[in-house]
Amino acid sequence: EAAVTQSPRNKVTVTGGNVTLSCRQTNSHNYMYWYRQDTGHGLRLIHYSYGAGNLQIGDVPDGYKATRTTQEDFFLLLELASPSQTSLYFCASSDWDWGYEQYFGPGTRLTVL
């Protein structure tokens, strides 16, 4: 069974704070993705990666960094968090031999005060 986990599940920080969101997948997938979900905007792709050390820029990358340390682990970094980054963040993984179906984690709700 495909498995994607995220931590923390909830996070509250202040404006200007540093936040790291973690994602781990045990599917042996090459691709991993970070999304944010906001009402009225659906899912928006922040960054994605094809393998350890690889990083691709998504559609809404401003204010976010990401790092893929291993095939399993993908991190999203907010170095100077702003209230506009308050959102629900999802991680997902996929691969071509799985028909590009993305498997999602449970999400992290981030609040920036």
Place this chain on the structure above:
Amino acid sequence: AQSVTQPDARVTVSQGASLQLRCKYSYSGTPYLFWYVQYPRQGLQLLLKYYSGDPVVQGVNGFEAEFSKSNSSFHPRKASVHWSDSAVYFCAVSHNVGDNSKLIWGLGTSLVVNP
């Protein structure tokens, strides 16, 4: 440019009624098409997918969908909805170029099933 359109932001039906959601895509080539469902306070789960073969595919929870290349559409339907089908439904098309693979998403359709 590739795109996905879900024309209905919100759909309200009564329990037991039939349902069809709508998705139109723009994509050059043969698309991988997906529908995901997000139940309240949960992550996204796969509902249906299509790549090739029989244009009618079966999904989970009694959903099926028909792919139409001529209409660039992939509409899921269910014969009789239950209040537990209330959720947000997302349509997506896979965009694969070289080593880059990502999904292009519609904005979602919020389904409300009245008991």
